[in-house]
Amino acid sequence: MAKKIGFSLLVSFLLVLSVVPGCVEREEKPEAVQPGTPLDTLVVGTIRGPVELDPARAYDTASGAVITQIFDTLVGYKEGSTELEPRLAERWEVSPDGTQYTFYLRKGVRFHDGTPFNAEAMYFSLKRVLDLNEKPAVVIRDFIKGGSAYTDPENPDYHNPEILGLEVVDEYTLRITTEYPFAPFLSVLTHTVASAVSPAAVRKYGDEFFRNPVGTGPFRFVSWEKGVDVRLEANQEYFRGPPKVKRVIFKVIPEPSVLKIEIQKGTIDITGTMLGLRPEDVKDLKDQPRIKTEEKAALTIAYIGFVTDREPFNDKRVRQAFAYALDYDALINKILAGVGARFVGPIPPNLWGYNPEVPLYERDLEKAAKLLDEAGYPADETGHRFKTTIWYNSDNTTRRDISVLLQSNLKEIGVDLEIKALEWGTYLDYLYGEERKIDTMFIIGWAPDYVDPDNYVYPLLYSGSHPPNGSNNTYYSNPRVDELILEARREPDHAKREQLYKEIVRIVAEDSPWIFLYSTVDVAVTRENVHNFHVYPQHYIDLYPVYKT
Known part of the structure; x- marks a missing residue:
């Protein structure tokens, strides 16, 4: 898939003071000051900021890295693998002929703006992808029944929703019919283009939704300063439980050599080849103190x-x-x-x-x-x-x-x-x-x-x-x-x-x-106090399970 996300304020150098608790009789000296970022904040260093923050329009890895944190899909990946697991769908059934997928959705999930997630919202999100028919629509367009005709201005059924294989069965049940049996269809639905977006936010922001993204994901959007950083905060009401950190900053560092320096200094917590780090710099970083690396084909x-x-x-x-x-x-x-x-x-x-x-x-x-x-x-x-x-x-x-x-x-x-x-x-x-x-x-x-x-x-x-x-x-x-x-x-x-x-x-x-x-x-490079950051072979970045000590 060739997009990723924007960024707001530049991260400054921060010092984390680790102080030994004092006792009544004498004053303890603080431990040596180490450079780094706050324990409740993850700073991700990348050479490239996002182009879009709207899942229906974004089609590059830099944009996708951010979108994945803000939005959810019906189906996701198990931690650190390519194995599928339920996400916004609790479960699903597939018809004997392999063309109908009935999804039973989670109840009680809310978008970041407080509006409810349900089958109508998921229908709205998928239909919107076809209505806009931007580049990433190709990921699902040809699989959903009627999708190609619906998006073709030359077809008499252009924008006729009656032909689409999308059906709201009830408040928490959505049925998708495909054009033909296709074994990887569930994998298709893990793509960011199939994310649930808030219908209320789309109507509120219109064409500016990409600057005001609202999903159900583990992190809420805070700000985006293009070419500088994107800032997110934890969604404390996330249906899988709150993230382990309170804030995430995607920091844009256009020069790869500077990316290497900043991970060494501890002014960023996470980077890697998937984020623009050069292979020769990975080689230099493998033996550096306070740095961990993980490789995966x-x-x-x-x-x-x-x-x-x-x-x-x-x-x-x-x-x-x-x-x-x-x-x-x-x-x-x-x-x-x-x-x-x-x-x-x-x-x-x-x-x-x-x-x-x-x-x-x-x-x-x-x-x-x-x-x-x-x-x-x-x-x-x-x-x-x-x-x-x-x-x-x-x-x-x-x-x-x-x-x-x-x-x-x-x-x-x-x-x-x-x-x-x-x-x-x-x-x-x-x-x-x-x-x-x-x-x-x-x-x-x-x-x-x-x-x-x-x-x-x-x-x-x-x-x-x-x-x-x-x-x-x-x-x-x-x-x-x-x-x-x-x-x-x-x-x-x-x-x-x-x-x-x-x-x-x-x-x-x-x-x-x-x-x-x-x-x-792919090689992930993190500070030694960063845990549960996994390398996914499909270039997927998941910050939900990551924490710092």
Whole structure:
């Protein structure tokens, strides 16, 4: 899933004085003063603030990190795992044909504004996603019966609620009907787009709801100063019990090297690679006093995308040549400091559906040059072939370093590479906006919206997922891949689905719409007095169980 949240006031350096209680006869000296943050406050350091705080509009990991704290969904993840558990729904039933989900909702849950959560509120929240039909709507739109027709202005049933598979059965029962049986549908409902929002707050704030978010989650929104911080406070009436800390601050620290310094000083409590910390800095921090680290193979992937319907990248031989030119050893061992795994195809190696029999691309300059010759881009007398451009977001130094590495590698086969950087919000608009603004190459990552191979192949490679309707910003289109994607998402048998995805991996590896860079290994870095902060492979951040001592 590619968004996250805003921030208000800058956190200042705070000193926590630990004083030994005095006794009548003599005065005790205080213990040494240690820098740090208050015990009732969690300060999360991130290089990037949110773009949106409205779950129906936000579609980036930075925004999602904050939204997850403010809002709840019907289904959630068990602490520290990808296993599902009830959240706003106490339980559910699935019809024998796998197309009807009946959710029995928790009673007594209230939004942060005091209004009640019930089936009408959940219906309102899901229908609102379809009414707005912003980028994240793609996560649920095609699964809810009638969702595609409801959001299509060309369809006679456009905005006709009668066709939607959403039904309020009674005050605390909601039924969702899907277009077809789809095994991961419950996982889909863990995504932030399926969050319950306060109908009263939406009506009150209108288009400004994203600056005044109201959910049922463990933390209430306090303030957001864009580019500085987001401040939250504990929801003392949370249905799972109050959080362990009173306040949360997401502090924006655009420079990764400063992020490293602040976790060392204790002016932030939590950071990590999922929040923008560089792999080389993780390596330096592992042996630091008063710091803890935790690693876990993640489901996030990084790739260089080619705009495949524009010259020269409409020829797969050019795309393959660039893939053969890259120095993967330097990428993994130098830029990533070993914190990353090679992969090929659109599915990460630690998720079922990956095809380990498909060979990785390895550096081969002779093969790269030959492919460019065959594609009609021979070198001139000076060895030069052509010039192109790669784009990345300016706050990501890893992507900068990868761009510089590729620039050097391509020069060896006669290609000049210009590197351009954009601010994160602008970069997202360039990649996913209504108007196409990048027609060469770009570096991006993908964190799954739900844990299933479908969430890689459908949004990133299906021809119907071109922006602004989806995230296939390479404009890749292969009729056979489209056919396999649709067949796999409708197939109820797990073993058959797995074989379909392995075939997709084989074809996509050959077509090479991406340079397959790496699958991430996420590393959480916390102060030693921070407990219960877990690394989730799906890039999920949960501060509810976290506490400090």
